[in-house]
Amino acid sequence: MTIARRIQQRLTNSNDPRSLSARARAKRWDELMRRFPALDSMRVLDLGGMPDFWRKSTVRPAHVTTVNLLTADTEEAWMEHVVSDACAPEGLSDEKFDLVVSNSLLEHVGGYARRRQLAEVIHGYAERHWVQTPYRYFPIEPHWAFPGLQFLPVSARAAAVRKWPLGHAAIKGKDESTDAVLATELLSLTEMRLLFPSSDIWHERAAGLTKSLVAVRS
Template sequence: MSIGPRLRARLADGSRPGSLGHRARSRRAAKLAATFPGLAGMHVLDLGGEPPFWRGFAVRPASVTVLNLLEFPPSEGWLETVVGDACDPPPAITGRRFDLVVSNSVIEHVGGHHRRQRFADVVRRSAGRHWVQTPYRYFPVEPHWVFPGMQFLPLRARAEVTRRWPLSPGRADNLPEAIANAASVELLSLTEMRSYFPESSFWYEKAAGLIKSVTAIS
């Protein structure tokens, strides 16, 4: 493994114990468990998450339904996986009511204001309580590519970062693909999060005294 992927793994890999990403994920998981002390008895809908998060979680909810565009291995008792769009869920989701909706670092990927609003509407319709976390737009380092100030660059410049920056999670083969990758992330401000979740309280995760991520909690 070259120095770029090794350094990225140490900085941003949330599944690698000891990495900065893993420590941040562990802090958020602890906060989630503390915020909902009755989690063990709850039926949870995870919008855009992945089963490994819940398999390794300190508290096992009564049930977890993971909705994701990707297909995962078959469901297993308490943990169910459903393929679908978090902004337009399939009947397997819309016909049910959950105790809690959880979403970590997803809303910035759904694509534009109108789809973010639909995502927020799905959160509210699906459960009376929610935890929706997203990286903060004005933290100085863009978290997906670990590049300082990338979120403030023009799209073409961001596309070039995705192609050339050694800490990129993957390299596009051509410019159109690079542009699509760069455009797939739209980091949110506090104003935007408050507009999508006006009834929520907010928890701010900080690094070096600066807000790193924002979580809407209800």
């Protein structure tokens, strides 16, 4: 295994409990359970999520509906998967949910107008929510594990991800790499407060610095 591959595994491999990614997810889950101790009795809408996340969770909600553009099979009676755009979901019942969860989706939906649209969907389906997104001003861009990538011009970001060995799989084409970096817009604290004005903003930290922001209304 190359040095770059070892670094990538230690940073981003969520299946390795020693990795930064896995430890962050475990800490995030503990905080979610602290905020929502009755999760096992809730009907949950997960915007941008996939069934496997809930299959592997230590606590199973009463029912989970996941919404994602990707297809997924669900055979469990307590789970449903809807293939749809989370910013304008179709195929959901009119019934309200107890909790809306969204992890690492807000930065990928495509511009402020779409983020506002997603926030309205979140507010519309439940009074409670948990919305996590990476923080723009954490020094390491999380998708590519590249220091300061989010602050570079688009052309420089696209060039960097074509060669950088960490994070996402290598993107070789110029158009493909440009599309990938434009599809990732990290949020500031100001924007999170604007989108979720009545929520508590929890700062998920690493090495004392804010790594992710979570809008929580419990």
